[in-house]
Amino acid sequence: xxxxxxxxxxxxxxxxxxxxxxxxxxxxxxxxxxxxxxxxxxxxxxxxxxxxxxxxxxxxxxxxxxxxxxxxxxxxxxxxxxxxxxxxxxxxxxxxxxxxxxxxxxxxxxxxxxxxxxxxxxxxxxxxxxxxxxxxxxxxxxxxxxxxxxxxxxxxxxxxxxxxxxxxxxxxxxxxxxxxxxxxxxxxxxxxxxxxxxxxxxxxxxxxxxxxxxxxxxxxxxxxxxxxxxxxxxxxxxxxxxxxxxxxxxxxxxxxxxxx
Ligand SMILES: Nc1ncnc2c1ncn2[C@@H]1O[C@H](COP(=O)(O)OP(=O)(O)OP(=O)(O)O)[C@@H](O)[C@H]1O
Ligand SMILES: [Mg+2]
Numbered sequence: 001x002x003x004x005x006x007x008x009x010x011x012x013x014x015x016x017x018x019x020x021x022x023x024x025x026x027x028x029x030x031x032x033x034x035x036x037x038x039x040x041x042x043x044x045x046x047x048x049x050x051x052x053x054x055x056x057x058x059x060x061x062x063x064x065x066x067x068x069x070x071x072x073x074x075x076x077x078x079x080x081x082x083x084x085x086x087x088x089x090x091x092x093x094x095x096x097x098x099x100x101x102x103x104x105x106x107x108x109x110x111x112x113x114x115x116x117x118x119x120x121x122x123x124x125x126x127x128x129x130x131x132x133x134x135x136x137x138x139x140x141x142x143x144x145x146x147x148x149x150x151x152x153x154x155x156x157x158x159x160x161x162x163x164x165x166x167x168x169x170x171x172x173x174x175x176x177x178x179x180x181x182x183x184x185x186x187x188x189x190x191x192x193x194x195x196x197x198x199x200x201x202x203x204x205x206x207x208x209x210x211x212x213x214x215x216x217x218x219x220x221x222x223x224x225x226x227x228x229x230x231x232x233x234x235x236x237x238x239x240x241x242x243x244x245x246x247x248x249x250x251x252x253x254x255x256x257x258x259x260x
Contacts, residue, residue, distance in 0.1 A: 005249025026051025152222030
């Protein structure tokens with residue numbers, strides 16, 4: 001029998017399918033789009049195809065993410081906090097702190113040596129410090145989102161953005177371009193703005209030795225590098241950071257099903 005986790009986020013809908021040994025059999029990451037129900041169904045179909053199984057082979061489904069109420073196939077719903085903690089601990093059980101930066105919110109979660117959530121902080125009030133901020137900036141700079149990380153790493157000069165708000169930062173970036181600052185340096189400044197926000201949250205919970213970063217922004221090597229340097233630790237990034245919430249949901253599906 002198989003177990004699945006479905007995470008409907010503001011940007012991506014992610015599905016992970018695991019087996020009786022809690023091994024990952026298949027997964028998918030697709031764009032959420034406007035209709036959550038369609039996203040869940042499509043992502044599940046792709047993950048099934050990757051796992052070489054049928055939807056009927058799945059015994060228990062747990063839904064998570066901000067669209068979790070719209071997953072009709074899910075037997076239960078669990079918060080993102082619990083799922084990210086579960087997924088990150090499953091991938092690396094030395095993890096004591098998780099930083100998740102998604103499309104519209106960011107959160108820091110503290111867990112104990114059994115993977116239980118001890119504390120968390122969530123920022124969902126504004127776009128600054130989230131993937132949305134990076135998307136806006138990439139558009140202004142006419143750089144592909146997936147190239148931002150590498151470009152930022154090439155920076156040789158500090159360019160600091162002073163605006164906290166995305167709207168003001170947008171015009172600040174435009175004037176930096178006009179002033180002749182190099183694209184790489186502006187990007188690095190943008191990455192540091194993301195790091196400022198994240199570090200502020202991390203410090204409020206006090207940094208733990210093993211920090212796992214999840215969510216799509218963890219794919220940006222520039223953000224991860226700056227964060228590691230500024231925190232003085234090596235931030236652990238899973239192979240596919242975007243599926244960690246769905247993975248946690250799948251592990252919870254396994255546990256719920258086997259508890260009954
Ligand atoms: N290949 C990539 N390279 C760099 N950044 C990326 C890449 N893919 C996605 N991202 C970033 O990840 C963000 C989306 O992350 P994710 O899929 O974790 O969000 P989400 O879970 O849908 O959102 P939320 O949890 O806030 O509801 C995008 O806004 C973008 O900034
Ligand atoms: Mg998310």
